[in-house]
Amino acid sequence: MNRLSQLALSDEGFVFDPQTGDSFQVSETGMAVLRALKEGRSDEETAQQLVADFEVSLEEARRDCTDFRGQLKNFGLA
Amino acid sequence: MKRPYEKPVINKLRSGLMNKFGWSPAYARKVRTAIDGVSVDELCGQFGSPLFVYSERTARRTYRQMFNAFSTRYPNVEFGWSYKTNYLQAICALMHQEGSIAEVVSAMEYDKARLLGIPGEKIIFNGPHKPMAALEKAVVEGAVVNVDNLDEIVDLETVAKKLNRTVHVGMRLNLDAGIYPQWSRFGFNLESGQALDAAKRIARGGRLKLNGLHCHIGTFIMDPQAYAREITKMVKFGYELREAFGFEMESYDIGGGFPSKSRLKGVYLPPEVAIPGIDEFAEAITHAFSEALKPGDFPKLIIESGRAVIDEAGYLITSIVAAKRLADGTRAYVADGGVNLLFTAFWYKFNVELDREVGGINETSVIYGPLCMNIDAIDEGIQLPPLKRGTRLIFSPVGAYNNTQWLQFIEYRPNVVLVTESGEVEIIREAEDITDIQRRERLPKHLELKNGK
Numbered sequence: 001m002n003r004l005s006q007l008a009l010s011d012e013g014f015v016f017d018p019q020t021g022d023s024f025q026v027s028e029t030g031m032a033v034l035r036a037l038k039e040g041r042s043d044e045e046t047a048q049q050l051v052a053d054f055e056v057s058l059e060e061a062r063r064d065c066t067d068f069r070g071q072l073k074n075f076g077l078a
Numbered sequence: 079m080k081r082p083y084e085k086p087v088i089n090k091l092r093s094g095l096m097n098k099f100g101w102s103p104a105y106a107r108k109v110r111t112a113i114d115g116v117s118v119d120e121l122c123g124q125f126g127s128p129l130f131v132y133s134e135r136t137a138r139r140t141y142r143q144m145f146n147a148f149s150t151r152y153p154n155v156e157f158g159w160s161y162k163t164n165y166l167q168a169i170c171a172l173m174h175q176e177g178s179i180a181e182v183v184s185a186m187e188y189d190k191a192r193l194l195g196i197p198g199e200k201i202i203f204n205g206p207h208k209p210m211a212a213l214e215k216a217v218v219e220g221a222v223v224n225v226d227n228l229d230e231i232v233d234l235e236t237v238a239k240k241l242n243r244t245v246h247v248g249m250r251l252n253l254d255a256g257i258y259p260q261w262s263r264f265g266f267n268l269e270s271g272q273a274l275d276a277a278k279r280i281a282r283g284g285r286l287k288l289n290g291l292h293c294h295i296g297t298f299i300m301d302p303q304a305y306a307r308e309i310t311k312m313v314k315f316g317y318e319l320r321e322a323f324g325f326e327m328e329s330y331d332i333g334g335g336f337p338s339k340s341r342l343k344g345v346y347l348p349p350e351v352a353i354p355g356i357d358e359f360a361e362a363i364t365h366a367f368s369e370a371l372k373p374g375d376f377p378k379l380i381i382e383s384g385r386a387v388i389d390e391a392g393y394l395i396t397s398i399v400a401a402k403r404l405a406d407g408t409r410a411y412v413a414d415g416g417v418n419l420l421f422t423a424f425w426y427k428f429n430v431e432l433d434r435e436v437g438g439i440n441e442t443s444v445i446y447g448p449l450c451m452n453i454d455a456i457d458e459g460i461q462l463p464p465l466k467r468g469t470r471l472i473f474s475p476v477g478a479y480n481n482t483q484w485l486q487f488i489e490y491r492p493n494v495v496l497v498t499e500s501g502e503v504e505i506i507r508e509a510e511d512i513t514d515i516q517r518r519e520r521l522p523k524h525l526e527l528k529n530g531k
Contacts, residue, residue: 015088023091027439030086056083060466067403068086074407075090 003077004038029054033068084438085464107463110431110472113393114497118433118470126509127397127470128415130494132477134172137391141176144387147360152367154376158202160334161187163384163478168496168506170194181382185212204250206264213237217245224248224292226265231280238285248290249276253311255295255304268315281323288325291316294333298342302359306366308332313370331380332363338389340475341427356386385478392477394419398469409443413471416447416454420476421483423456430460433470438463448489
C-alpha cells in the first residue's frame with residue numbers, strides 16, 4: 001500500500017496521516033511535491049512541475065525533491 | 079506568472095507539547111544586509127568568504143561608554159587594553175588612540191606592544207610565564223610587572239641586583255570574591271596568608287618594592303558585587319602592607335572579565351536582560367573603592383577590560399556551502415567557517431543573521447563548519463528557514479578572543495577588514511596562503527621527493 005495515497009491533504013498546508021494519527025505542516029512547495037508524488041509522478045516530473053510553477057532552476061528543484069523525499073522517509077511516509 | 083520559491087519542508091505537529099519557538103516566526107528571523115553601511119554582498123565580493131569584519135565606530139563607542147562609566151565616578155582611572163582578547167595591530171592601535179595603555183601576558187604580546195610603538199612604561203606585564211630575558215627587558219623599559227609566583231620574585235631580585243637598583247613591582251592576588259569558580263592558579267592567595275608571606279619575602283629581600291596590587295577574578299562575570307568585594311579586599315590588604323612594610327600602593331588593578339552582550343550556552347534569558355550594563359559594574363566598583371579608601375587617598379584604578387570593549391564590534395560572515403539531512407532527519411548546513419575561526423563557539427551561542435529574507439517554515443537546524451571533525455558545530459538547535467547554497471550567515475558578537483585563539487588547522491585563515499568611521503573598508507589582516515603555512519618548515523635533503531617518490 002502506498003503510504004502517500006493514504007494521506008489527507010488540505011489546501012492550507014496541513015497533512016493528516018490516518019494510519020498513525022500524526023499531523024504535519026507543509027510549505028506551499030512541499031504541498032506541490034506531495035500532491036505530485038501522491039499522483040505517482042516521478043521525481044524528475046515533480047521537479048519539472050516545480051520549475052513550471054515557481055521561480056526555481058531545474059537543478060535546485062531536483063535537489064530539493066530528493067531532500068523532500070528524505071524528509072518523508074524520516075517521518076515514515078515514504 | 080511563476081510564484082516565489084521556498085524550499086519544500088514538512089514538519090510534524092506535536093499536539094499536547096508546548097511549541098514555544100513557533101514554526102515560522104518571521105519576527106524571529108534576523109536579516110543583516112550591511113555592516114556600518116557597507117553591504118555584505120560588497121564586502122564578500124571584494125574580500126571573499128568567510129570574512130571577519132570590525133566596526134571602528136562600535137569599537138570606539140563601546141570603549142568611550144565604558145571609560146566614561148568609570149572616569150565619571152572616580153578621578154584616577156586608567157584602562158589597559160587586554161592584548162590577548164584581540165591583538166590585531168589595528169585593534170590595539172585603535173585602543174591606544176582612545177587612551178588605553180597595553181596589558182600583556184606573555185613575551186610575545188610584550189614584543190607586539192613595543193613593535194606598535196608603546197613605550198615600556200605604558201605596558202602592564204602580567205601572566206604566569208615571564209622568561210628571564212623578557213622580565214629584564216620589561217624592568218629596564220619601565221613596565222609595570224605584576225608578580226605571579228615566588229620564583230618570579232627571585233628572578234626579579236636577580237634583575238634588580240644586575241641593574242643595581244630597587245625595582246618597583248605589583249603583586250597578583252587571587253581571592254574569594256563570592257563567585258564560582260574561584261581562580262586560584264594565578265598570583266598569591268589572599269585569605270590563606272600566602273600573599274602576606276610573599277610581601278614579607280619581598281620586604282626581606284630588600285631589592286623590590288611593592289607599589290601596586292593586581293587581581294583578576296574570572297571571566298564573563300555577571301555579578302557587579304563580585305568586583306565590589308574584590309576591590310574592598312584589595313584595598314584592605316594594601317593598607318596592611320603599608321602598615322607592616324611601608325609599601326605605598328599607587329595603583330589597584332582589578333583586571334577584566336566584564337561580560338559582553340554575547341550569550342553563554344545554557345543561559346535562557348537574552349543578553350539584553352541577563353547581563354548588567356557597564357554602569358552597574360562601574361557604580362558597584364567605584365562605590366566600594368571609595369568606601370574602602372582612606373580620606374585623601376586616590377590611587378590609580380586600573381581596568382583591563384577586553385571582551386566587553388571589542389566583542390560587539392566584530393562580525394564573521396560565512397557562506398553556506400552545502401545543506402544536508404542527518405540520519406535523524408535534522409537539517410544540517412556546512413558553512414565555510416567553523417570553530418577554526420570561532421573558537422568561542424564552544425561556550426557562546428552567537429547571534430545569527432541571514433544576508434537576505436528567506437521564506438519558508440523554520441526547522442531546527444545545525445550549522446557545521448568546514449573541519450573534518452565532529453566538534454566543529456557552531457550552532458546546534460537553531461531555528462532556520464530552509465537555506466540554499468550561497469546564503470550567508472553573519473555571526474556576532476565575535477570580536478573577542480577569536481582572532482587570537484583561531485586555529486590554522488586544515489584551512490587558511492581569511493581576510494579581516496575594518497569598516498572605518500568614514501565608511502571605508504581597510505584590510506587589517508590579509509588572508510593566508512600556502513606560503514604562510516610552509517614558511518617556517520624545513521625539509522631535510524634526504525626526504526626531498528623526486529617525481530612524487
